[in-house]
Amino acid sequence: MESCNCIEPQWPPDDLLMKYQYISDFFIALAYFSIPLELIYFVKKSAVFPYRWVLVQFGAFIVLCGATHLINLWTFTVHSRTVASVMTTAKVLTAAVSCITALMLVHIIPDLLSVKTRELFLKNKAAELDREMGLIRTQEETGRHVRMLTHEIRSTLDRHTILKTTLVELGRTLALEECALWMPTRTGLELQLSYTLRQQNPVGYTVPIHHPVINQVFSSNRAVKISPNCPVARLRPAGKYMPGEVVAVRVPLLHLSNFHINDWPELSTKRYALMVLMLPSDSARQWHVHELELVEVVADQVAVALSHAAILEESMRARDLLMEQNVALDLARREAETAIRARNDFLAVMNHEMRTPMHAIIALSSLLQETELTPEQRLMVETILKSSNLLATLINDVLDLSRLEDGSLQLDLGTFNLYAVFREVLNLIKPIASVKKLHVSLTLAPDLPEYAIGDEKRLMQTILNIVGNAVKFSKEGSISITAFVAKLDTLRDSKAPEFLPVLSDNIFYLRVQVKDSGSGINPLDIPKLFTKFAQNQSTGTRNSGGSGLGLAICKRFVNLMEGHIWIESEGLGKGCTAILIVKLGMAERVNESKLPYMPKMPTNHGQTAFPGLKVLVMDENGVSRMVTKGLLLHLGCDVTMVGSSDECLRLVSHEHKVVFMDICVPGIDSYGITIRIHEKFTKRHERPLLVALTGNTDKVKKENCMRAGMDGLILKPVSLDKMRSVLTDLLEHRVFFEAI
Amino acid sequence: MDLVQLQRQLVDYRTSLYHEGFLDEQFTQLQSLQDENNPDFVVEVVSLFFEDSERLLNELSKALEQQVIDFKRMDAQVHQLKGSSSSIGAHRVQKLCIVFRNYCEAQNVEGCLKCLQQVKHEYGIIKTKLESMFQLEQQILNAGGSIPV
Numbered sequence: 001m002e003s004c005n006c007i008e009p010q011w012p013p014d015d016l017l018m019k020y021q022y023i024s025d026f027f028i029a030l031a032y033f034s035i036p037l038e039l040i041y042f043v044k045k046s047a048v049f050p051y052r053w054v055l056v057q058f059g060a061f062i063v064l065c066g067a068t069h070l071i072n073l074w075t076f077t078v079h080s081r082t083v084a085s086v087m088t089t090a091k092v093l094t095a096a097v098s099c100i101t102a103l104m105l106v107h108i109i110p111d112l113l114s115v116k117t118r119e120l121f122l123k124n125k126a127a128e129l130d131r132e133m134g135l136i137r138t139q140e141e142t143g144r145h146v147r148m149l150t151h152e153i154r155s156t157l158d159r160h161t162i163l164k165t166t167l168v169e170l171g172r173t174l175a176l177e178e179c180a181l182w183m184p185t186r187t188g189l190e191l192q193l194s195y196t197l198r199q200q201n202p203v204g205y206t207v208p209i210h211h212p213v214i215n216q217v218f219s220s221n222r223a224v225k226i227s228p229n230c231p232v233a234r235l236r237p238a239g240k241y242m243p244g245e246v247v248a249v250r251v252p253l254l255h256l257s258n259f260h261i262n263d264w265p266e267l268s269t270k271r272y273a274l275m276v277l278m279l280p281s282d283s284a285r286q287w288h289v290h291e292l293e294l295v296e297v298v299a300d301q302v303a304v305a306l307s308h309a310a311i312l313e314e315s316m317r318a319r320d321l322l323m324e325q326n327v328a329l330d331l332a333r334r335e336a337e338t339a340i341r342a343r344n345d346f347l348a349v350m351n352h353e354m355r356t357p358m359h360a361i362i363a364l365s366s367l368l369q370e371t372e373l374t375p376e377q378r379l380m381v382e383t384i385l386k387s388s389n390l391l392a393t394l395i396n397d398v399l400d401l402s403r404l405e406d407g408s409l410q411l412d413l414g415t416f417n418l419y420a421v422f423r424e425v426l427n428l429i430k431p432i433a434s435v436k437k438l439h440v441s442l443t444l445a446p447d448l449p450e451y452a453i454g455d456e457k458r459l460m461q462t463i464l465n466i467v468g469n470a471v472k473f474s475k476e477g478s479i480s481i482t483a484f485v486a487k488l489d490t491l492r493d494s495k496a497p498e499f500l501p502v503l504s505d506n507i508f509y510l511r512v513q514v515k516d517s518g519s520g521i522n523p524l525d526i527p528k529l530f531t532k533f534a535q536n537q538s539t540g541t542r543n544s545g546g547s548g549l550g551l552a553i554c555k556r557f558v559n560l561m562e563g564h565i566w567i568e569s570e571g572l573g574k575g576c577t578a579i580l581i582v583k584l585g586m587a588e589r590v591n592e593s594k595l596p597y598m599p600k601m602p603t604n605h606g607q608t609a610f611p612g613l614k615v616l617v618m619d620e621n622g623v624s625r626m627v628t629k630g631l632l633l634h635l636g637c638d639v640t641m642v643g644s645s646d647e648c649l650r651l652v653s654h655e656h657k658v659v660f661m662d663i664c665v666p667g668i669d670s671y672g673i674t675i676r677i678h679e680k681f682t683k684r685h686e687r688p689l690l691v692a693l694t695g696n697t698d699k700v701k702k703e704n705c706m707r708a709g710m711d712g713l714i715l716k717p718v719s720l721d722k723m724r725s726v727l728t729d730l731l732e733h734r735v736f737f738e739a740i
Numbered sequence: 741m742d743l744v745q746l747q748r749q750l751v752d753y754r755t756s757l758y759h760e761g762f763l764d765e766q767f768t769q770l771q772s773l774q775d776e777n778n779p780d781f782v783v784e785v786v787s788l789f790f791e792d793s794e795r796l797l798n799e800l801s802k803a804l805e806q807q808v809i810d811f812k813r814m815d816a817q818v819h820q821l822k823g824s825s826s827s828i829g830a831h832r833v834q835k836l837c838i839v840f841r842n843y844c845e846a847q848n849v850e851g852c853l854k855c856l857q858q859v860k861h862e863y864g865i866i867k868t869k870l871e872s873m874f875q876l877e878q879q880i881l882n883a884g885g886s887i888p889v
Contacts, residue, residue, distance in 0.1 A: 716827075717826060719765075
């Protein structure tokens with residue numbers, strides 16, 4: 001029998017030690033085989049093991065170790081060479097794998113350790129985030145509380161409810177023991193306990209306002225912790241317990257404690273109320289920052305809510321006052337209306353009643369004048385006549401004035417001859433003036449229109465009144481009447497700032513100046529002149545008669561005519577000038593309503609004919625060409641007709657002054673022709689004026705014409721007058737674009 | 741009939757033409773252009789209008805009988821007719837031309853045909869009326885009178 005080359009075992013195989021080694025090897029092998037199985041099982045379970053390769057290696061290492069130990073079992077007894085070789089192979093492999101594994105572990109173990117450190121770091125971070133979450137949640141809670149509180153506070157406009165609600169809600173949110181509001185008294189020197197949370201009926205407990213603690217609280221807009229021994233904080237009966245922490249905050253008030261609206265006070269004199277909050281005693285609770293913030297926010301909100309409530313109260317009160325006033329005014333108005341109606345009725349009746357006897361007196365007196373009378377009788381009759389005439393005038397004046405005051409007088413507008421009015425006035429005043437040996441002169445400006453639109457009768461009445469006054473108050477000298485069209489700068493008079501003339505196209509302002517060399521007026525008396533029934537009582541005028549209504553009526557007429565009247569005088573004995581400005585409409589002599597609007601032109605109508613003016617007319621349409629030719633021929637022009645653009649270009653020469661082109665024909669390229677004509681005549685004075693004729697009112701076309709270099713554009717149909725003024729304008733300004 | 745009656749008849753006739761909307765103020769303008777230098781101005785213009793319109797109306801009829809209708813050309817012709825009629829003040833014809841042009845733009849054959857019929861009709865009327873008016877005027881001139889404005 002071949003025996004193996006191994007050394008004889010020292011101990012026989014059934015020795016106890018051998019047996020133990022045998023068993024140990026067996027168990028080692030078992031363990032070694034089961035470890036990888038466990039590893040595989042658990043790694044398969046978990047998904048995150050990053051080192052699979054290492055696992056394989058480790059597994060291999062362990063398996064081989066196990067194999068080695070297992071094979072060892074057979075080497076305790078005599079074993080064949082095969083077993084020995086198997087054993088050797090196993091050991092070699094094991095050695096290799098173990099060495100590799102050992103080398104690998106040098107790299108792996110630091111990594112594994114760092115994993116652990118990272119894990120620790122993440123745990124710390126998570127803890128930190130948790131803390132921050134907690135903080136945010138707290139803040140959100142606070143915010144929610146504030147919103148809820150604000151909502152409660154702002155949901156009412158009654159200040160008692162506002163304050164009560166504030167205290168209640170604050171007490172609930174912050175779990176306060178006591179919450180109190182101190183308001184400044186009317187004098188402003190003390191704070192009075194107005195509202196508390198727990199005590200139902202606060203006694204009118206007051207505290208002087210100038211306490212250092214209170215000043216400290218008032219000077220900052222933050223909630224301030226104050227000592228529980230401070231007078232404002234002594235709200236609970238003192239006891240054995242430790243009072244909780246107290247915080248006070250100022251509440252700005254926009255008004256005094258009884259909410260009268262004064263002028264908005266300056267910031268420095270702002271009034272404050274004081275809100276005091278006490279934490280529960282014996283609770284060892286502290287005021288947290290977020291709670292203080294909550295209190296500050298609430299204090300602001302309360303201030304706003306209170307001011308709203310105050311404003312509301314005040315506006316309600318004002319409204320009630322206004323309503324009362326309205327009722328009173330309405331009553332007064334109705335009474336006034338009744339009075340006016342009564343007066344008008346009276347006047348209307350009296351007017352008729354008074355005129356009838358007046359008429360009889362005047363008529364019969366004048367008849368009497370015609371009969372045979374002694375000089376004495378004649379004098380008496382003349383006096384009766386004069387007096388009754390004056391009386392009749394007075395009655396008329398009074399009636400007119402009352403109608404003027406009501407605003408029931410309306411102007412009778414009509415077209416009249418302005419020159420005739422002045423002549424009439426002159427005729428009426430001349431006899432009286434010549435008796436007094438006064439010289440009267442009338443000057444009418446050349447640009448004064450002959451015809452105007454206005455109330456002829458009343459204008460004459462006004463002018464006559466003023467001129468009459470001038471004559472009446474002048475004992476000698478001359479009277480000059482001038483009339484002209486007022487220009488804008490002369491229209492404004494610093495003495496009458498409310499007179500704002502507005503110029504427009506078809507109205508003008510007539511200015512009449514009546515200058516006399518009579519007794520003059522003291523400048524201080526001038527404002528009284530236009531008031532009713534006031535006549536300056538200077539010596540010279542006492543026997544002049546008149547009722548003093550004349551100027552008042554004139555002023556009202558002038559106002560109706562949207563004008564202005566005033567008197568200037570340098571003093572007594574220096575004469576005076578009466579100036580009146582009224583608005584009149586321009587009368588048109590020709591009815592031009594059919595013509596379209598034309599741009600502003602100087603009033604000279606220009607030529608009525610253009611003899612020998614060479615004109616070229618281009619129009620494809622035979623009929624309209626003939627009509628245009630007829631128009632121009634009638635105006636004396638020398639007309640050449642063409643029917644196409646080529647003909648036009650061929651025939652146009654520097655002798656033609658104007659070229660009329662119909663541009664709304666689709667076949668003709670009028671812009672092209674324009675450009676070609678521009679090219680043909682480079683010198684501007686040689687080039688004829690190019691005018692487009694079109695029946696088409698298109699702004700775009702007009703702009704195209706202007707851009708292409710045309711000098712004008714007119715709309716068809718063209719009437720004779722239109723053509724005449726177009727040509728005038730064209731030849732004068734070298735451009736004419738009709739407004740579209 | 742004596743001169744005064746003729747003149748009155750002419751004036752009434754003219755007024756009725758204006759009232760019924762056959763003529764508008766453009767015709768008045770035309771008349772104001774007639775003077776000693778241009779004694780037959782109105783008659784000349786109106787004759788030219790008749791010639792032009794008849795030509796245009798024939799061409800329009802022919803165009804609408806074609807298989808393929810050239811709307812653009814028709815539009816240009818109607819434009820011409822509109823221009824001529826507005827130049828002499830043939831108010832109704834001018835208004836119809838505007839409607840006609842709209843149909844041409846919309847390429848509406850039915851509408852164009854209908855419009856053409858209407859234009860022809862109106863043209864016929866105005867031609868007859870103007871011719872009667874000229875006859876009256878001629879009668880007055882022959883009787884040695886002058887035409888009232």
